[in-house]
Amino acid sequence: MGVKSEIITSDIKANKKKSFIKRYFGQFDLQMMVIPGLLFIFIFNYIPMYGVIMAFQDYDIFEGMMGSSWAGLEHFKMFFSDPRFLEIMRNTFVISGLKILICFPAPIMLALMLNEVKNMAFKRTVQTITYLPHFLSWVIVAGFTMSILSTDNGSLNIVLEKIGLIDGSISFLAIPEYFWTIIVSTNLWKSIGFASIVYIAAIAGVDQQLYEAAALDGASRFKQIFLITIPSIMPIIVIFFILEVGNLLNAGFEDLLILGDSAILRSVSDVIDTYVYRVGIGSGRYSYATAIGLFKALISVGLLTLANYIARRNGNSLW
């Protein structure tokens, strides 16, 4: 009996093995569809993940990763004791925090306002105009910013001089005190419209009967926004907020690189990402830059997990 069942199971196993290969080649055309994509992901996403090892090495461009000597946590220690460490961390958190504080709620408010607009042509026009900046490159947006803020007849200086707020032109982009305001406003300008799409759709999905019932009970439109619309779209707001917090260390890159790229502004514009770029690509200190990047990636994963944990306790979680 025992022998017999053993034979049977091994038979089934052999059969399964055979059928796996058979099944695989039976759907070979389907497998051929995914192989190129997976291959590119492997090469350009997974090999660099393995490359993170050089954060623990003294990477030598001639020796490669195999031949480079080990440095342990030396590069991490070096970053923590870098005289610019505190400044860079401050800039990262402040710029990112300001972006969350202002650029996160703004699209929600825009969506709430657009929902009150009953004139469809007007609504569509506002939407078309405000979505547009999302499609412009940071080079162009920075070009606009420089032009508007320039001392050479920039529109802002013209306006401020006309209404008598200032006497002479101010070189806004050369004064560190103004930089955070400029970078957050520019980001707001670029992102507010496009980011509102999701909230507009969420608001459109709210049950209309709720509004009718509230109106019968005598709630004004103003009250309905706070009693019905906002609570209804809260789950989506929370999900996007979690994503936002998980991205806390992504304070920006292209915007800071272009608008903050001068020696005067470096003390307020340098964040982790731009520092990695200038130390790594600029000065060729590959291991050091990779270590800083890895430090950032680890904190980011931690932040995302933490934010999700808090959200789950309130009943809205991402995973």
Next chain:
Amino acid sequence: MIKPTFRDRIMIVCIYIFLILLGFVTFYPFWNSLVISFNSGQDTMLGGVTFWPRDFTLENYQIVFQDKRLLNAFLISVLRTVIGTFLSVLVTALLAYGLSKKELIGRKFFMIFCLLTMFFSGGLIPTFLLVRGIGLMDSFWAMIIPTLVLVWNMIIFRTFFQQLPKGLEESAKIDGCGNWQIFFRIVLPLSGPVIATLSLFTAVFHWNDWFFPSIYISSENLIPIQTLLRQVLNSNTVTSQMSQLDAGALAHMSNVAKVTGKSLSMATMMVATIPIILVYPFVQKHFVKGVLIGSLKE
């Protein structure tokens, strides 16, 4: 219909005023740059050019279009956008279609394999060294191959494919069609809106990207227009902006001598923006849908 209260009326008026202001603030920088690009540079220096060109001229554009470096950069951008978008959408859609099939062996593993890349990445330096290591440095393909598969787009495609009615595919299979035939003859023709949206997003990425060329490309004749524009804008003084122009354009300019660095940068910026503005209205109705598939159906 219940009559709006007095406070509601005030709220609506405030909202309209605010939205008009927002629309103005959003549109003005673009409009002002367009106006300056059509205004004579010398006149712009006098100040006060805001809503309408005072001294209308096409000179700025004449010089910009004579700059061979700029035209070449424009051409590179067009090539990069067309080839990059086509290949990226093709490979991404194929991957998504395969992963949308329940019978695909290894489907779960492949999905996790793709999704993990959205949470972890090797970062800038290891990617840079990889591109250099495989010899892509300073080649046209360095701008296309590393970002060929966009996982986010793959998820949107996959969600869309999963929602397609199965009946058509089944009957095609009975008629003896293979997966590739089904994909190209049945699935793709049914996927017009999603292809339009994702192609737009991918094309916008390729057209707008100035960063990767700035680290991967050193040959001047391979630099796309955004990267060139960044170099022009970055050189803050007028003289160094002029020096970015090539000799032919400079010779022409000395004859005219009415342009300035600012008017030229504005014209260049417009040249670099117009293609997007031209495509945008046609795809607008589609991309709202695309964004929603991506964000709500996770």
